[in-house]
Amino acid sequence: MTNQKSSGVNGSALALARGLGWFSIGLGLAEMLVPRVLTEQLGMQGKEGLLRFYGVREFAAGLGILISDNPGPWIWGRLAGDAVDLATLVTGLGEHNPRKGNVAMALAAVAGVTALDGVSAQALSGRGPRGPGPVRDYSDRRGMPKPPEAMRGVARNLQIPKDMRTPDALRPLDSRNLAEERTI
Protein backbone atom coordinates (compact mmCIF):
# COMPACT_ATOMS: atom_id res chain seq x y z
CA MET A 1 0.00 0.00 0.00
CA THR A 2 1.41 3.33 -0.98
CA ASN A 3 1.23 6.20 1.45
CA GLN A 4 3.15 8.90 -0.34
CA LYS A 5 4.93 9.41 -3.62
CA SER A 6 7.77 11.76 -4.43
CA SER A 7 6.79 12.71 -7.98
CA GLY A 8 5.08 16.07 -8.14
CA VAL A 9 4.15 18.91 -10.47
CA ASN A 10 7.78 19.65 -11.16
CA GLY A 11 8.31 16.06 -12.31
CA SER A 12 5.51 16.35 -14.90
CA ALA A 13 6.74 19.74 -16.07
CA LEU A 14 10.24 18.38 -16.50
CA ALA A 15 8.96 15.34 -18.38
CA LEU A 16 7.03 17.60 -20.77
CA ALA A 17 10.11 19.80 -21.23
CA ARG A 18 12.28 16.77 -22.00
CA GLY A 19 9.70 15.58 -24.53
CA LEU A 20 9.78 18.97 -26.23
CA GLY A 21 13.58 18.76 -26.20
CA TRP A 22 13.57 15.51 -28.11
CA PHE A 23 10.96 16.93 -30.51
CA SER A 24 13.26 19.92 -31.12
CA ILE A 25 16.18 17.63 -31.86
CA GLY A 26 14.12 15.62 -34.38
CA LEU A 27 12.64 18.66 -36.11
CA GLY A 28 16.01 20.42 -36.14
CA LEU A 29 17.70 17.43 -37.78
CA ALA A 30 14.95 17.22 -40.41
CA GLU A 31 15.23 20.93 -41.21
CA MET A 32 19.02 20.73 -41.44
CA LEU A 33 19.23 17.50 -43.45
CA VAL A 34 16.21 17.53 -45.81
CA PRO A 35 15.10 21.17 -46.18
CA ARG A 36 14.24 20.71 -49.87
CA VAL A 37 11.66 18.00 -49.08
CA LEU A 38 10.01 20.25 -46.51
CA THR A 39 9.93 23.37 -48.70
CA GLU A 40 8.45 21.35 -51.60
CA GLN A 41 5.70 20.00 -49.36
CA LEU A 42 4.90 23.55 -48.26
CA GLY A 43 5.21 25.08 -51.72
CA MET A 44 7.85 27.42 -50.37
CA GLN A 45 10.82 26.53 -52.61
CA GLY A 46 13.80 28.83 -52.39
CA LYS A 47 13.72 29.05 -48.61
CA GLU A 48 16.00 26.04 -47.96
CA GLY A 49 18.76 28.20 -46.46
CA LEU A 50 16.35 29.80 -44.03
CA LEU A 51 15.03 26.38 -43.05
CA ARG A 52 18.54 25.09 -42.38
CA PHE A 53 19.11 28.08 -40.11
CA TYR A 54 15.87 27.31 -38.27
CA GLY A 55 17.05 23.72 -38.00
CA VAL A 56 20.25 24.77 -36.23
CA ARG A 57 18.17 26.88 -33.84
CA GLU A 58 15.79 23.99 -33.12
CA PHE A 59 18.62 21.53 -32.57
CA ALA A 60 20.45 23.89 -30.20
CA ALA A 61 17.26 24.53 -28.21
CA GLY A 62 16.60 20.79 -27.95
CA LEU A 63 20.12 20.10 -26.75
CA GLY A 64 19.87 22.93 -24.23
CA ILE A 65 16.59 21.57 -22.84
CA LEU A 66 17.99 18.06 -22.50
CA ILE A 67 21.30 18.86 -20.88
CA SER A 68 20.26 21.70 -18.59
CA ASP A 69 19.26 21.35 -14.93
CA ASN A 70 16.86 24.20 -15.51
CA PRO A 71 15.29 23.93 -18.99
CA GLY A 72 12.93 26.89 -18.41
CA PRO A 73 14.97 29.50 -20.32
CA TRP A 74 15.42 27.12 -23.25
CA ILE A 75 11.66 26.54 -23.42
CA TRP A 76 11.14 30.32 -23.54
CA GLY A 77 13.67 30.32 -26.39
CA ARG A 78 11.57 27.71 -28.17
CA LEU A 79 8.49 29.89 -27.73
CA ALA A 80 10.26 32.78 -29.44
CA GLY A 81 11.28 30.39 -32.22
CA ASP A 82 7.66 29.25 -32.57
CA ALA A 83 6.63 32.87 -33.19
CA VAL A 84 9.23 33.17 -35.94
CA ASP A 85 8.09 29.84 -37.46
CA LEU A 86 4.45 30.95 -37.45
CA ALA A 87 5.34 34.27 -39.08
CA THR A 88 7.33 32.45 -41.77
CA LEU A 89 4.55 29.96 -42.46
CA VAL A 90 1.93 32.71 -42.79
CA THR A 91 3.84 34.01 -45.83
CA GLY A 92 3.06 30.69 -47.53
CA LEU A 93 -0.72 31.18 -47.36
CA GLY A 94 -0.94 33.34 -50.46
CA GLU A 95 -3.38 32.48 -53.33
CA HIS A 96 -0.51 31.63 -55.66
CA ASN A 97 0.72 28.70 -53.45
CA PRO A 98 -0.79 25.39 -54.66
CA ARG A 99 0.28 23.74 -51.37
CA LYS A 100 -1.34 26.27 -49.05
CA GLY A 101 -3.45 23.45 -47.57
CA ASN A 102 -0.24 21.87 -46.28
CA VAL A 103 0.86 25.25 -44.96
CA ALA A 104 -2.41 25.56 -43.03
CA MET A 105 -1.85 22.11 -41.48
CA ALA A 106 1.72 23.07 -40.59
CA LEU A 107 0.42 26.27 -38.98
CA ALA A 108 -2.05 24.25 -36.89
CA ALA A 109 0.71 21.83 -35.83
CA VAL A 110 3.08 24.65 -34.87
CA ALA A 111 0.25 26.37 -32.98
CA GLY A 112 -0.33 23.13 -31.04
CA VAL A 113 3.35 22.79 -30.17
CA THR A 114 3.41 26.49 -29.23
CA ALA A 115 0.59 25.83 -26.77
CA LEU A 116 2.60 22.96 -25.25
CA ASP A 117 5.67 25.20 -25.05
CA GLY A 118 3.54 27.79 -23.27
CA VAL A 119 2.23 25.25 -20.76
CA SER A 120 5.76 23.99 -20.15
CA ALA A 121 7.26 27.47 -19.79
CA GLN A 122 4.50 28.42 -17.37
CA ALA A 123 4.98 25.29 -15.29
CA LEU A 124 8.71 25.81 -15.13
CA SER A 125 8.61 29.54 -14.47
CA GLY A 126 10.29 30.47 -11.23
CA ARG A 127 11.91 27.05 -11.04
CA GLY A 128 15.58 27.75 -10.60
CA PRO A 129 17.95 24.89 -10.00
CA ARG A 130 17.36 25.33 -6.26
CA GLY A 131 13.93 26.88 -5.97
CA PRO A 132 13.08 29.85 -3.77
CA GLY A 133 14.20 30.49 -0.21
CA PRO A 134 16.93 32.26 1.72
CA VAL A 135 20.48 30.92 1.90
CA ARG A 136 21.10 29.11 5.18
CA ASP A 137 24.10 30.12 7.21
CA TYR A 138 25.92 27.09 8.61
CA SER A 139 28.97 28.96 9.81
CA ASP A 140 28.29 27.72 13.37
CA ARG A 141 28.47 24.06 12.33
CA ARG A 142 32.09 23.36 13.06
CA GLY A 143 31.59 19.82 14.36
CA MET A 144 34.73 20.14 16.47
CA PRO A 145 35.12 21.45 20.04
CA LYS A 146 37.74 24.08 19.15
CA PRO A 147 38.48 26.23 16.09
CA PRO A 148 40.01 24.27 13.18
CA GLU A 149 43.44 25.81 13.81
CA ALA A 150 43.44 24.28 17.30
CA MET A 151 42.19 20.93 16.00
CA ARG A 152 44.75 20.66 13.21
CA GLY A 153 46.63 17.39 13.56
CA VAL A 154 44.95 16.06 16.71
CA ALA A 155 44.42 12.70 14.98
CA ARG A 156 47.90 12.57 13.49
CA ASN A 157 48.87 9.92 16.02
CA LEU A 158 46.32 7.45 14.61
CA GLN A 159 48.06 4.72 12.67
CA ILE A 160 47.71 5.03 8.88
CA PRO A 161 47.57 1.48 7.50
CA LYS A 162 50.66 0.47 5.57
CA ASP A 163 48.72 -0.15 2.36
CA MET A 164 47.46 3.44 2.37
CA ARG A 165 50.81 5.11 2.91
CA THR A 166 52.44 7.04 0.12
CA PRO A 167 55.58 5.40 -1.31
CA ASP A 168 58.74 7.11 -0.04
CA ALA A 169 59.71 8.39 -3.48
CA LEU A 170 56.48 10.40 -3.59
CA ARG A 171 56.78 11.87 -0.09
CA PRO A 172 58.22 15.30 0.74
CA LEU A 173 61.97 15.10 1.31
CA ASP A 174 61.75 16.10 4.98
CA SER A 175 59.37 13.28 5.89
CA ARG A 176 61.14 10.39 4.17
CA ASN A 177 62.87 7.67 6.01
CA LEU A 178 66.32 8.69 4.80
CA ALA A 179 68.08 5.92 6.68
CA GLU A 180 66.01 3.34 4.90
CA GLU A 181 66.70 5.08 1.59
CA ARG A 182 70.46 4.82 2.11
CA THR A 183 70.29 1.06 2.49
CA ILE A 184 68.69 0.61 -0.95
Add this chain to the structure above:
Amino acid sequence: MRALCWHGKGDIRCDRVPDPQIEDPRDAIVKVTSTAICGSDLHLYNGFIPGMQSGDIMGHEFMGEVVEVGTGNKKLRLGDRVVVPFTIICGECEQCRRGNFSVCERTNRNRDLADKVFGHTTAGLFGYTHLTGGYPGGQAEYVRVPYADVAPVKVSKNGLSDEQVLFLSDIFPTGWQAAVQCDVEPSDTVAIWGAGPVGQFAIRSAVLLGAKQVIAIDRLPERLTMARAGGAITINFEEESVIERLNDLTGGKGPEKCIDAVGLEAHATATIDSMYDRAKQMLMLETDRPHVLREIFYVCRPAGTVSMPAVYGGLSDKIPLGAFMNKGLTLRTGQTHVNRWTDDLLRLIEEGQIDPSFVVTHQVKLEDGPAMYKTFRDKEDGCVKVVLKP
Protein backbone atom coordinates in the same frame (compact mmCIF):
# COMPACT_ATOMS: atom_id res chain seq x y z
CA MET B 1 6.20 -2.53 8.36
CA ARG B 2 6.70 0.75 6.53
CA ALA B 3 9.68 1.26 4.22
CA LEU B 4 10.84 3.66 1.52
CA CYS B 5 10.77 1.74 -1.75
CA TRP B 6 12.19 2.52 -5.17
CA HIS B 7 9.67 2.33 -8.01
CA GLY B 8 11.57 4.01 -10.83
CA LYS B 9 13.39 7.19 -11.67
CA GLY B 10 12.29 9.98 -9.32
CA ASP B 11 9.73 7.69 -7.69
CA ILE B 12 10.30 6.71 -4.06
CA ARG B 13 7.25 5.72 -2.03
CA CYS B 14 6.58 4.92 1.58
CA ASP B 15 5.09 1.43 1.21
CA ARG B 16 3.80 -1.19 3.59
CA VAL B 17 5.91 -4.33 3.13
CA PRO B 18 6.32 -7.67 4.97
CA ASP B 19 8.47 -7.62 8.12
CA PRO B 20 11.94 -9.13 7.67
CA GLN B 21 12.67 -12.61 9.07
CA ILE B 22 15.82 -14.32 10.29
CA GLU B 23 17.09 -16.35 7.31
CA ASP B 24 20.47 -17.52 8.58
CA PRO B 25 21.74 -18.34 12.10
CA ARG B 26 24.22 -15.43 11.88
CA ASP B 27 21.46 -12.88 11.12
CA ALA B 28 19.92 -10.28 13.39
CA ILE B 29 16.84 -8.11 13.02
CA VAL B 30 17.36 -4.45 13.90
CA LYS B 31 14.54 -2.08 14.77
CA VAL B 32 15.66 1.13 13.11
CA THR B 33 15.76 4.22 15.32
CA SER B 34 17.50 6.54 12.83
CA THR B 35 18.37 6.29 9.16
CA ALA B 36 19.66 8.80 6.64
CA ILE B 37 19.46 9.61 2.95
CA CYS B 38 22.90 9.39 1.36
CA GLY B 39 24.13 11.26 -1.70
CA SER B 40 24.61 7.90 -3.39
CA ASP B 41 20.90 7.15 -2.83
CA LEU B 42 20.31 10.05 -5.21
CA HIS B 43 22.12 8.16 -7.98
CA LEU B 44 19.44 5.47 -7.61
CA TYR B 45 16.68 8.07 -7.33
CA ASN B 46 17.90 9.77 -10.50
CA GLY B 47 18.13 6.47 -12.37
CA PHE B 48 21.86 6.39 -12.98
CA ILE B 49 22.67 3.07 -11.31
CA PRO B 50 21.54 -0.06 -13.17
CA GLY B 51 20.15 -3.16 -11.52
CA MET B 52 17.29 -1.71 -9.43
CA GLN B 53 13.89 -3.40 -9.27
CA SER B 54 10.53 -1.88 -8.42
CA GLY B 55 9.83 -2.34 -4.71
CA ASP B 56 13.48 -2.42 -3.58
CA ILE B 57 13.84 -0.99 -0.07
CA MET B 58 16.23 1.96 -0.01
CA GLY B 59 18.82 3.03 2.54
CA HIS B 60 22.28 2.01 3.68
CA GLU B 61 22.88 4.40 6.60
CA PHE B 62 20.99 3.17 9.65
CA MET B 63 21.19 2.21 13.30
CA GLY B 64 18.87 0.85 15.91
CA GLU B 65 18.10 -1.78 18.50
CA VAL B 66 18.62 -5.50 18.08
CA VAL B 67 15.20 -7.16 18.47
CA GLU B 68 15.95 -10.67 17.18
CA VAL B 69 19.16 -12.69 16.93
CA GLY B 70 19.90 -15.86 14.95
CA THR B 71 20.92 -18.96 16.88
CA GLY B 72 24.47 -18.88 15.52
CA ASN B 73 25.13 -15.22 16.36
CA LYS B 74 27.37 -14.98 19.43
CA LYS B 75 28.16 -11.25 19.12
CA LEU B 76 24.80 -9.54 19.52
CA ARG B 77 22.14 -9.70 22.22
CA LEU B 78 18.57 -8.50 22.32
CA GLY B 79 18.48 -4.82 23.18
CA ASP B 80 21.98 -4.02 21.88
CA ARG B 81 22.27 -0.58 20.30
CA VAL B 82 24.12 -0.91 16.99
CA VAL B 83 25.25 1.15 14.03
CA VAL B 84 25.25 -1.00 10.90
CA PRO B 85 27.95 -0.35 8.26
CA PHE B 86 26.64 -0.16 4.71
CA THR B 87 29.04 -2.87 3.50
CA ILE B 88 27.98 -6.42 4.39
CA ILE B 89 31.07 -8.45 5.27
CA CYS B 90 31.78 -12.05 6.19
CA GLY B 91 35.00 -11.35 8.12
CA GLU B 92 36.52 -14.62 6.93
CA CYS B 93 37.35 -14.42 3.22
CA GLU B 94 40.82 -13.44 2.01
CA GLN B 95 39.81 -9.82 1.31
CA CYS B 96 38.13 -9.40 4.72
CA ARG B 97 41.17 -10.83 6.49
CA ARG B 98 43.31 -8.22 4.68
CA GLY B 99 40.95 -5.45 5.77
CA ASN B 100 39.56 -4.90 2.28
CA PHE B 101 36.03 -5.23 3.57
CA SER B 102 34.27 -3.44 0.73
CA VAL B 103 35.41 -6.14 -1.66
CA CYS B 104 34.36 -9.06 0.53
CA GLU B 105 34.22 -12.12 -1.68
CA ARG B 106 31.23 -13.82 -0.08
CA THR B 107 28.43 -11.43 0.76
CA ASN B 108 27.19 -10.41 -2.68
CA ARG B 109 24.40 -12.90 -3.30
CA ASN B 110 24.28 -11.83 -6.97
CA ARG B 111 27.93 -12.60 -7.42
CA ASP B 112 27.51 -13.96 -10.97
CA LEU B 113 25.96 -10.68 -12.06
CA ALA B 114 28.73 -8.63 -10.44
CA ASP B 115 31.39 -10.88 -11.98
CA LYS B 116 29.96 -10.15 -15.41
CA VAL B 117 29.70 -6.38 -14.93
CA PHE B 118 32.81 -5.61 -12.83
CA GLY B 119 35.00 -8.58 -13.71
CA HIS B 120 34.94 -9.80 -10.11
CA THR B 121 32.43 -9.39 -7.33
CA THR B 122 32.51 -6.79 -4.57
CA ALA B 123 30.76 -6.86 -1.19
CA GLY B 124 27.02 -6.92 -0.72
CA LEU B 125 25.53 -3.54 0.19
CA PHE B 126 22.30 -2.62 1.94
CA GLY B 127 19.61 -0.87 -0.05
CA TYR B 128 21.52 -0.61 -3.27
CA THR B 129 21.52 -2.15 -6.74
CA HIS B 130 21.08 -5.88 -7.33
CA LEU B 131 24.63 -5.76 -8.70
CA THR B 132 25.63 -5.54 -5.03
CA GLY B 133 23.21 -8.16 -3.77
CA GLY B 134 19.92 -6.29 -3.75
CA TYR B 135 19.66 -6.49 0.06
CA PRO B 136 16.67 -4.64 1.56
CA GLY B 137 17.87 -1.38 3.04
CA GLY B 138 17.55 0.58 6.25
CA GLN B 139 15.01 3.25 5.35
CA ALA B 140 12.44 1.06 7.05
CA GLU B 141 11.13 0.18 10.47
CA TYR B 142 13.08 -3.09 10.60
CA VAL B 143 16.05 -4.55 8.72
CA ARG B 144 17.48 -8.04 8.46
CA VAL B 145 21.22 -7.75 8.93
CA PRO B 146 23.09 -10.68 7.33
CA TYR B 147 26.45 -11.72 8.85
CA ALA B 148 25.37 -9.67 11.87
CA ASP B 149 28.06 -11.25 14.03
CA VAL B 150 30.75 -9.31 12.12
CA ALA B 151 30.10 -5.71 11.05
CA PRO B 152 27.58 -4.03 13.39
CA VAL B 153 29.21 -1.56 15.74
CA LYS B 154 27.89 -1.66 19.30
CA VAL B 155 27.45 1.74 20.92
CA SER B 156 26.58 2.65 24.46
CA LYS B 157 22.94 3.40 25.21
CA ASN B 158 23.90 6.36 27.32
CA GLY B 159 25.53 9.60 26.36
CA LEU B 160 25.75 9.82 22.60
CA SER B 161 22.70 10.65 20.51
CA ASP B 162 21.77 8.76 17.34
CA GLU B 163 22.87 11.73 15.23
CA GLN B 164 26.35 11.61 16.79
CA VAL B 165 26.99 7.96 15.89
CA LEU B 166 24.67 7.23 12.93
CA PHE B 167 27.18 8.39 10.35
CA LEU B 168 29.68 5.72 11.39
CA SER B 169 27.57 3.62 9.01
CA ASP B 170 28.96 5.38 5.95
CA ILE B 171 29.71 9.06 5.42
CA PHE B 172 32.09 9.66 8.33
CA PRO B 173 34.32 6.65 7.55
CA THR B 174 34.00 7.49 3.85
CA GLY B 175 35.24 11.05 4.35
CA TRP B 176 37.89 9.73 6.72
CA GLN B 177 39.13 7.05 4.30
CA ALA B 178 39.22 9.69 1.55
CA ALA B 179 41.65 11.71 3.68
CA VAL B 180 43.60 8.70 4.97
CA GLN B 181 44.15 7.52 1.39
CA CYS B 182 45.89 10.86 0.83
CA ASP B 183 48.36 9.99 3.60
CA VAL B 184 48.26 13.63 4.67
CA GLU B 185 51.62 15.30 5.43
CA PRO B 186 51.89 18.47 7.56
CA SER B 187 53.05 20.34 4.44
CA ASP B 188 50.14 19.20 2.26
CA THR B 189 47.36 21.13 0.64
CA VAL B 190 44.28 18.91 0.34
CA ALA B 191 41.73 20.09 -2.22
CA ILE B 192 38.26 18.58 -1.95
CA TRP B 193 35.73 18.79 -4.78
CA GLY B 194 32.18 18.68 -3.40
CA ALA B 195 31.07 20.07 -0.04
CA GLY B 196 28.22 17.63 0.42
CA PRO B 197 28.13 15.36 3.48
CA VAL B 198 31.14 13.22 2.46
CA GLY B 199 33.07 16.33 1.46
CA GLN B 200 32.30 17.90 4.85
CA PHE B 201 33.68 14.88 6.68
CA ALA B 202 36.69 14.76 4.36
CA ILE B 203 37.42 18.42 5.23
CA ARG B 204 37.34 17.75 8.97
CA SER B 205 39.31 14.52 8.57
CA ALA B 206 42.03 16.30 6.62
CA VAL B 207 42.20 18.98 9.35
CA LEU B 208 42.37 16.37 12.12
CA LEU B 209 45.07 14.50 10.20
CA GLY B 210 47.09 17.71 10.06
CA ALA B 211 46.92 19.10 6.53
CA LYS B 212 48.54 22.53 6.22
CA GLN B 213 45.73 23.81 4.04
CA VAL B 214 42.31 22.39 3.12
CA ILE B 215 40.39 23.78 0.17
CA ALA B 216 36.74 22.98 -0.62
CA ILE B 217 35.16 23.48 -4.04
CA ASP B 218 31.39 23.76 -4.48
CA ARG B 219 28.79 26.27 -5.67
CA LEU B 220 26.15 26.22 -2.92
CA PRO B 221 26.68 29.08 -0.43
CA GLU B 222 25.27 27.20 2.58
CA ARG B 223 27.58 24.24 1.98
CA LEU B 224 30.52 26.58 1.56
CA THR B 225 29.75 28.23 4.91
CA MET B 226 29.71 24.78 6.53
CA ALA B 227 33.02 23.98 4.84
CA ARG B 228 34.59 27.20 6.13
CA ALA B 229 33.32 26.39 9.63
CA GLY B 230 35.26 23.11 9.38
CA GLY B 231 38.47 24.88 8.46
CA ALA B 232 38.45 24.98 4.66
CA ILE B 233 39.28 27.79 2.29
CA THR B 234 36.42 27.76 -0.20
CA ILE B 235 36.14 28.17 -3.95
CA ASN B 236 32.75 28.79 -5.58
CA PHE B 237 33.25 27.34 -9.05
CA GLU B 238 30.42 29.43 -10.45
CA GLU B 239 32.19 32.62 -9.47
CA GLU B 240 35.87 31.94 -10.09
CA SER B 241 38.26 29.65 -11.93
CA VAL B 242 39.04 26.57 -9.86
CA ILE B 243 42.34 25.97 -11.64
CA GLU B 244 43.58 29.55 -11.25
CA ARG B 245 42.58 29.80 -7.58
CA LEU B 246 44.11 26.43 -6.66
CA ASN B 247 47.34 27.40 -8.37
CA ASP B 248 47.29 30.77 -6.59
CA LEU B 249 46.85 29.05 -3.22
CA THR B 250 49.71 26.62 -3.84
CA GLY B 251 52.38 28.88 -5.26
CA GLY B 252 51.56 27.79 -8.79
CA LYS B 253 52.30 24.12 -8.09
CA GLY B 254 48.82 22.69 -7.52
CA PRO B 255 47.55 20.75 -4.49
CA GLU B 256 49.51 17.65 -3.49
CA LYS B 257 46.35 15.78 -2.54
CA CYS B 258 43.01 15.95 -4.34
CA ILE B 259 39.74 14.34 -3.27
CA ASP B 260 36.80 13.76 -5.62
CA ALA B 261 33.67 13.82 -3.44
CA VAL B 262 31.35 14.52 -6.36
CA GLY B 263 31.21 11.56 -8.73
CA LEU B 264 29.05 10.61 -11.64
CA GLU B 265 26.51 13.44 -11.44
CA ALA B 266 28.88 16.40 -11.57
CA HIS B 267 26.95 19.64 -11.98
CA ALA B 268 26.98 20.95 -15.55
CA THR B 269 29.11 24.08 -15.42
CA ALA B 270 29.75 26.50 -18.23
CA THR B 271 32.73 24.41 -19.37
CA ILE B 272 32.55 22.64 -22.71
CA ASP B 273 33.46 19.27 -21.27
CA SER B 274 30.63 19.23 -18.74
CA MET B 275 28.09 20.19 -21.42
CA TYR B 276 29.56 17.41 -23.55
CA ASP B 277 29.11 14.95 -20.66
CA ARG B 278 25.48 15.98 -20.16
CA ALA B 279 24.74 15.50 -23.86
CA LYS B 280 26.47 12.10 -24.02
CA GLN B 281 24.80 10.90 -20.84
CA MET B 282 21.43 11.98 -22.18
CA LEU B 283 22.06 10.04 -25.39
CA MET B 284 23.20 7.03 -23.30
CA LEU B 285 26.68 7.14 -24.81
CA GLU B 286 28.33 7.30 -21.38
CA THR B 287 27.01 6.62 -17.89
CA ASP B 288 29.07 9.06 -15.82
CA ARG B 289 29.95 12.75 -15.95
CA PRO B 290 33.63 12.85 -14.97
CA HIS B 291 34.20 16.64 -15.17
CA VAL B 292 35.67 16.74 -11.66
CA LEU B 293 38.09 13.93 -12.35
CA ARG B 294 39.35 15.73 -15.46
CA GLU B 295 39.89 18.91 -13.47
CA ILE B 296 41.70 17.01 -10.72
CA PHE B 297 44.06 15.22 -13.11
CA TYR B 298 44.85 18.59 -14.68
CA VAL B 299 45.48 20.63 -11.52
CA CYS B 300 46.98 18.05 -9.15
CA ARG B 301 50.67 18.52 -8.40
CA PRO B 302 52.98 16.05 -10.22
CA ALA B 303 53.61 12.94 -8.08
CA GLY B 304 50.48 13.84 -6.12
CA THR B 305 47.68 11.61 -4.90
CA VAL B 306 44.07 11.54 -6.06
CA SER B 307 41.58 10.02 -3.65
CA MET B 308 38.21 9.12 -5.10
CA PRO B 309 35.49 8.19 -2.60
CA ALA B 310 32.93 9.46 -5.12
CA VAL B 311 30.62 6.94 -6.75
CA TYR B 312 31.02 6.18 -10.45
CA GLY B 313 28.67 3.73 -12.10
CA GLY B 314 30.07 2.50 -15.37
CA LEU B 315 31.74 4.14 -18.34
CA SER B 316 33.32 7.58 -18.60
CA ASP B 317 34.71 9.40 -21.59
CA LYS B 318 37.64 11.73 -22.27
CA ILE B 319 39.62 10.97 -19.13
CA PRO B 320 42.98 12.77 -19.51
CA LEU B 321 45.17 9.74 -18.97
CA GLY B 322 48.03 11.63 -20.60
CA ALA B 323 48.16 14.09 -17.71
CA PHE B 324 47.59 11.31 -15.20
CA MET B 325 50.43 9.19 -16.55
CA ASN B 326 52.96 11.88 -17.30
CA LYS B 327 52.53 13.54 -13.90
CA GLY B 328 52.93 10.21 -12.13
CA LEU B 329 49.77 10.60 -10.10
CA THR B 330 48.51 7.95 -7.70
CA LEU B 331 44.80 7.16 -7.75
CA ARG B 332 43.20 5.54 -4.69
CA THR B 333 39.55 4.65 -4.71
CA GLY B 334 36.92 2.10 -3.73
CA GLN B 335 33.88 1.77 -1.53
CA THR B 336 34.72 2.37 2.11
CA HIS B 337 36.20 -0.40 4.27
CA VAL B 338 33.95 0.88 7.06
CA ASN B 339 34.98 -1.52 9.83
CA ARG B 340 38.62 -0.62 9.33
CA TRP B 341 37.92 2.82 10.78
CA THR B 342 34.96 2.52 13.14
CA ASP B 343 36.97 1.81 16.33
CA ASP B 344 39.17 4.90 15.88
CA LEU B 345 36.30 7.13 14.78
CA LEU B 346 33.99 6.03 17.61
CA ARG B 347 36.81 6.84 20.02
CA LEU B 348 37.20 10.34 18.47
CA ILE B 349 33.46 10.89 18.92
CA GLU B 350 33.49 9.62 22.49
CA GLU B 351 36.47 11.85 23.31
CA GLY B 352 34.55 14.81 21.89
CA GLN B 353 37.12 15.55 19.17
CA ILE B 354 34.36 15.55 16.58
CA ASP B 355 30.57 15.71 16.71
CA PRO B 356 29.19 14.31 13.42
CA SER B 357 25.71 15.71 14.08
CA PHE B 358 26.93 19.06 12.72
CA VAL B 359 25.98 17.89 9.22
CA VAL B 360 22.28 17.20 9.93
CA THR B 361 20.09 19.92 8.46
CA HIS B 362 16.76 18.09 8.22
CA GLN B 363 15.09 15.55 10.47
CA VAL B 364 11.69 14.13 9.48
CA LYS B 365 9.47 11.08 9.92
CA LEU B 366 10.03 8.10 7.63
CA GLU B 367 6.78 8.73 5.77
CA ASP B 368 8.05 12.20 4.81
CA GLY B 369 11.10 10.58 3.20
CA PRO B 370 9.83 10.65 -0.40
CA ALA B 371 9.42 14.43 -0.29
CA MET B 372 12.85 14.80 1.33
CA TYR B 373 14.48 12.88 -1.52
CA LYS B 374 13.33 15.65 -3.81
CA THR B 375 14.38 18.40 -1.40
CA PHE B 376 17.82 16.82 -1.03
CA ARG B 377 18.25 16.24 -4.77
CA ASP B 378 17.24 19.79 -5.66
CA LYS B 379 19.34 21.18 -2.77
CA GLU B 380 16.37 23.18 -1.60
CA ASP B 381 15.89 24.67 1.85
CA GLY B 382 19.63 24.48 2.56
CA CYS B 383 19.45 20.70 2.64
CA VAL B 384 22.78 18.98 3.34
CA LYS B 385 21.82 15.87 5.30
CA VAL B 386 18.46 14.28 6.02
CA VAL B 387 17.83 11.98 9.00
CA LEU B 388 14.64 9.92 8.96
CA LYS B 389 12.89 8.64 12.08
CA PRO B 390 10.79 5.49 11.49
